[in-house]
Amino acid sequence: GQQLNQSPQSMFIQEGEDVSMNCTSSSIFNTWLWYKQDPGEGPVLLIALYKAGELTSNGRLTAQFGITRKDSFLNISASIPSDVGIYFCAGQYSGAGSYQLTFGKGTKLSVIP
Amino acid sequence: DTEVTQTPKHLVMGMTNKKSLKCEQHMGHRAMYWYKQKAKKPPELMFVYSYEKLSINESVPSRFSPECPNSSLLNLHLHALQPEDSALYLCASSPRVTYNEQFFGPGTRLTVL
Numbered sequence: 001g002q003q004l005n006q007s008p009q010s011m012f013i014q015e016g017e018d019v020s021m022n023c024t025s026s027s028i029f030n031t032w033l034w035y036k037q038d039p040g041e042g043p044v045l046l047i048a049l050y051k052a053g054e055l056t057s058n059g060r061l062t063a064q065f066g067i068t069r070k071d072s073f074l075n076i077s078a079s080i081p082s083d084v085g086i087y088f089c090a091g092q093y094s095g096a097g098s099y100q101l102t103f104g105k106g107t108k109l110s111v112i113p
Numbered sequence: 114d115t116e117v118t119q120t121p122k123h124l125v126m127g128m129t130n131k132k133s134l135k136c137e138q139h140m141g142h143r144a145m146y147w148y149k150q151k152a153k154k155p156p157e158l159m160f161v162y163s164y165e166k167l168s169i170n171e172s173v174p175s176r177f178s179p180e181c182p183n184s185s186l187l188n189l190h191l192h193a194l195q196p197e198d199s200a201l202y203l204c205a206s207s208p209r210v211t212y213n214e215q216f217f218g219p220g221t222r223l224t225v226l
Contacts, residue, residue: 031213031214033213033214033215035217040201040220040222041219041220042117042119042203042205042217042218042219042220043156043203043217044217045214045215045216045217048214088155088156090215092213094211094213099210099211099213100158100161100169100213101158101213101215103155103156104155105154105155106153106154106155
């Protein structure tokens with residue numbers, strides 16, 4: 001099956017710093033999604049990417065769909081305390097009748113005020 | 114309405130109990146999903162419904178029984194659960210299984226005693 005490697009596993013940053021996390025796969029994906037999950041809550045969709053090379057922003061968040069279709073990154077600029085949470089990447093390969101999402105293991109972000 | 118709602122928020126049950134989790138969406142989505150999430154892990158897919166028909170069952174034990182009464186509702190019936198079934202149960206929906214931008218509900222925190 002497809003596997004996603006998400007890094008880093010965790011990070012501690014100062015408020016105001018920029019953050020970068022990424023996901024890589026051994027297989028190609030047609031769609032990349034980035035989610036944020038707060039403790040005890042469901043994941044919230046942050047950004048969806050559909051085309052290789054696509055760069056999309058949502059406020060202070062920017063995500064890119066890698067040219068090889070095997071990777072994606074998420075950047076957060078000027079971090080604030082409410083950015084704390086677990087960030088998951090998820091990829092979908094629409095081939096051979098399979099449409100399920102494959103999730104990365106998550107990046108736990110801590111922001112020090 | 115861009116929300117997926119889930120009830121109850123918390124559920125504690127004994128191993129001999131029968132209970133149900135409920136999920137509702139009014140976004141006109143025709144794909145709905147049940148996931149199980151353990152602490153510090155990504156969501157694990159359990160079931161997929163496409164146009165109210167079960168299309169994927171990820172080898173889930175029969176003590177979990179899904180039901181999709183109509184295009185807006187998804188239930189998960191629970192019977193004779195084990196303590197290791199304690200987890201956050203997440204419902205999600207997407208426009209179609211082939212358009213997999215999934216929106217998650219807040220989850221039901223299940224504790225099996």
